Amino acid sequence: MYDWANSVYNLVISSSIFPIFYEAQTRMVYAEKNRLNADNVDPNLVTVDFFGMHVSPSVLYSLTLSFSFVLVTFLSPLLSGIADYTGSKKKFLRFFCYMGSISAMSLYFFDANRIELGLISVLLASIGYWNSLVFYNAFLPEIAEPKDQDKVSARGFIMGYLGSMLLLLICLGIIMGIDKSYTRISFLLVGLWWIGFSQYTYRVLPNNVYNKTPEPGYIWRGFRELKVVFQEFRKTNRLKKYLRSFFFFNTGVQTVMLMATVFAAKAIEWPGESGKSGLIIAVLLIQLLGAIGAKIMSSLAVKLDNIKALMISVGIWIVICCCAFFIHKPTEFYFLAASVGLVMGGVQAVARSTYSKYLPETTDHASYFSFYDATEKIGIVFGTAFFALTEYLFEDIRYSIFSVGAFFVMGFIFLFFVPKEENSNLHLEKH
Numbered sequence: 001m002y003d004w005a006n007s008v009y010n011l012v013i014s015s016s017i018f019p020i021f022y023e024a025q026t027r028m029v030y031a032e033k034n035r036l037n038a039d040n041v042d043p044n045l046v047t048v049d050f051f052g053m054h055v056s057p058s059v060l061y062s063l064t065l066s067f068s069f070v071l072v073t074f075l076s077p078l079l080s081g082i083a084d085y086t087g088s089k090k091k092f093l094r095f096f097c098y099m100g101s102i103s104a105m106s107l108y109f110f111d112a113n114r115i116e117l118g119l120i121s122v123l124l125a126s127i128g129y130w131n132s133l134v135f136y137n138a139f140l141p142e143i144a145e146p147k148d149q150d151k152v153s154a155r156g157f158i159m160g161y162l163g164s165m166l167l168l169l170i171c172l173g174i175i176m177g178i179d180k181s182y183t184r185i186s187f188l189l190v191g192l193w194w195i196g197f198s199q200y201t202y203r204v205l206p207n208n209v210y211n212k213t214p215e216p217g218y219i220w221r222g223f224r225e226l227k228v229v230f231q232e233f234r235k236t237n238r239l240k241k242y243l244r245s246f247f248f249f250n251t252g253v254q255t256v257m258l259m260a261t262v263f264a265a266k267a268i269e270w271p272g273e274s275g276k277s278g279l280i281i282a283v284l285l286i287q288l289l290g291a292i293g294a295k296i297m298s299s300l301a302v303k304l305d306n307i308k309a310l311m312i313s314v315g316i317w318i319v320i321c322c323c324a325f326f327i328h329k330p331t332e333f334y335f336l337a338a339s340v341g342l343v344m345g346g347v348q349a350v351a352r353s354t355y356s357k358y359l360p361e362t363t364d365h366a367s368y369f370s371f372y373d374a375t376e377k378i379g380i381v382f383g384t385a386f387f388a389l390t391e392y393l394f395e396d397i398r399y400s401i402f403s404v405g406a407f408f409v410m411g412f413i414f415l416f417f418v419p420k421e422e423n424s425n426l427h428l429e430k431h
Contacts, residue, residue: 002136005197007160008167008190009129013104016283017171017186019261025112026057048115058262062388064119065258068126069377076134080370083135089366090207093135097198100128105191108184134373138366139205140356153353154298157345161291165284167193172280229367232360238422239358243375245418246351249314249411251379252404253347256340259387266397268333278330282337289341297346306354307418313347314412321405325398383407
């Protein structure tokens with residue numbers, strides 16, 4: 001249910017309505033300042049005034065997300081140590097959920113003329129969403145046996161895809177059925193949906209399952225707990241090698257999720273005003289097929305094994321990146337979006353359950369998942385930064401596909417080096 005609740009941020013804010021809204025707002029402001037017709041402005045020429053600098057809106061948006069991931073990377077390991085030591089994962093989950101949802105609602109007041117303030121909301125919403133996930137993911141090994149974790153992880157992603165698609169359809173009904181000026185209402189609905197449905201999660205999830213009783217000075221003890229877990233983590237072999245591969249292929253996945261709409265808006269030759277509706281259709285297609293793909297890939301993981309299933313998925317991603325560079329027409333983009341949907345849900349679901357199944361016997365699940373989360377966020381920093389840098393250097397967002405494809409290739413190669421079993425002589429200290 002938390003996937004159902006929070007995935008609306010990832011779809012409506014990160015992937016569909018807000019990026020389109022953001023692009024339209026910045027283009028309109030640029031046209032007004034230069035006395036141009038906004039409908040005839042080349043999106044590749046649009047810049048915004050950011051603290052006196054003229055910057056491409058897509059580059060600025062990408063770098064804002066990159067900065068949020070830097071902050072998350074530092075915060076999540078430190079806070080997870082405290083959460084493990086005190087048994088308070090649910091409290092941290094709730095705090096970042098509320099922080100992210102309130103920040104998402106504040107986008108209702110976004111104004112491209114004061115873009116610096118608007119990007120603060122983007123920054124805080126991203127921090128809230130991604131930091132909440134490290135504590136949410138850490139519940140997986142506490143509520144499911146290893147044999148069920150592929151299925152449970154996939155079910156979460158399926159719920160997320162379906163729930164977010166439902167809210168997107170509601171938002172589109174308001175925007176297209178009433179008035180385009182009601183677009184901002186979507187951001188309020190995201191926050192309310194996220195907070196509302198997460199209440200079921202807080203009521204049902206177990207709290208402090210290991211009955212930990214923190215002593216005074218638990219903050220510093222939590223930091224020491226993280227240090228001990230990190231020392232244990234360094235002794236692992238399979239987990240470390242898997243995380244190395246995960247860094248690369250997940251960087252590609254997350255960069256596509258965050259930047260696909262921005263890429264499509266600038267690189268695809270949309271006829272007239274149909275571009276916006278075309279992007280939404282593509283996003284809905286990805287959501288629907290993402291739910292199907294999560295189910296298919298989790299079944300493959302059970303029949304083959306997790307690494308083989310991931311290799312199949314990442315291999316398809318590489319082909320998708322090669323095709324993406326050459327597409328120009330909307331029909332070509334729809335075909336590519338369908339392919340992305342089938343592998344996006346699957347690779348995310350199996351990647352999460354694989355990490356959970358590879359964990360040593362421990363009670364410090366939040367600390368271990370903070371390494372997973374930090375690896376993901378560092379990767380996203382590199383992915384979005386390289387995406388922006390490539391566009392900046394080549395002055396064409398199409399060339400950014402090369403940076404994404406390179407991450408998938410590296411992830412595919414490193415999957416070959418993940419051993420089937422952990423070292424038999426590995427003895428980890430239990431906490």
